[in-house]
Amino acid sequence: MLFCGICKQPLGPNETLRDIRLTVEDMEGQAFPIDKKPGLYAAGPQMFNLYAPIVAARLGKRVEEMGPNDYV
Amino acid sequence: MARNYAVTGSRSVASPTQTLLGITGATSCRTQLNDLIVGSSATPADNALRFTVQRYTAAGTSTTVTPQALDSADPASTTTAGVNHTVEPTYTTGAVVLDIAMNQRATQRWVATPGREIKVPATAANGLGVQPIHPSFTGTVNATVHFEE
Numbered sequence: 001m002l003f004c005g006i007c008k009q010p011l012g013p014n015e016t017l018r019d020i021r022l023t024v025e026d027m028e029g030q031a032f033p034i035d036k037k038p039g040l041y042a043a044g045p046q047m048f049n050l051y052a053p054i055v056a057a058r059l060g061k062r063v064e065e066m067g068p069n070d071y072v
Numbered sequence: 073m074a075r076n077y078a079v080t081g082s083r084s085v086a087s088p089t090q091t092l093l094g095i096t097g098a099t100s101c102r103t104q105l106n107d108l109i110v111g112s113s114a115t116p117a118d119n120a121l122r123f124t125v126q127r128y129t130a131a132g133t134s135t136t137v138t139p140q141a142l143d144s145a146d147p148a149s150t151t152t153a154g155v156n157h158t159v160e161p162t163y164t165t166g167a168v169v170l171d172i173a174m175n176q177r178a179t180q181r182w183v184a185t186p187g188r189e190i191k192v193p194a195t196a197a198n199g200l201g202v203q204p205i206h207p208s209f210t211g212t213v214n215a216t217v218h219f220e221e
Contacts, residue, residue, distance in 0.1 A: 002120075005087035005207030017207060019124075021163065022088070039088025039160055042122075042207040059165065069166040072126065 004044030081155030111179030114211025
């Protein structure tokens with residue numbers, strides 16, 4: 001079974017991990033991760049969807065303009 | 073004449089990812105990665121590991137290792153190397169040059185096609201980092217890097 005690297009919750013069926021690099025600023029005000037360490041996380045869909053707009057905004061892009069490598 | 077060197081390293085996988093091995097170029101040479109071997113020495117299990125090689129512009133904090141010359145008559149390398157990073161390098165967003173997905177049981181090797189080595193710019197503190205990615209696996213992973221300068 002796979003677990004989200006950010007919230008540590010198990011992934012559901014057909015859910016996959018995606019990589020996302022977070023800074024401390026990205027994580028401020030968010031409940032997960034509990035221990036806010038910057039770095040590259042393998043995230044489940046819920047956490048990826050939570051952080052994707054934050055990372056995109058930091059890079060000055062819209063989510064639709066982001067490719068997979070833009071998150072790492 | 074080009075000289076070739078080897079660096080090896082190992083560490084436990086962590087989330088968020090901590091870099092396993094980094095090679096940092098210098099202004100006086102063009103470091104070129106041409107061979108990479110990644111695997112895991114942990115107790116065999118079916119974990120889906122990923123290894124990425126990504127460019128960085130600052131080397132972070134790590135344990136310095138001395139690259140070993142493949143020809144023992146060669147001098148020490150100009151390129152520096154570090155393993156077991158405690159402070160991550162400053163990775164360049166999107167600059168992933170290798171992404172290797174593998175089963176923990178199956179060691180993987182990547183060899184550059186001649187002429188298509190991964191080159192590091194001749195800029196201080198620029199380099200390449202090998203990162204093991206897994207959200208929960210904490211076993212030991214290992215890497216060997218060969219580079220030319």
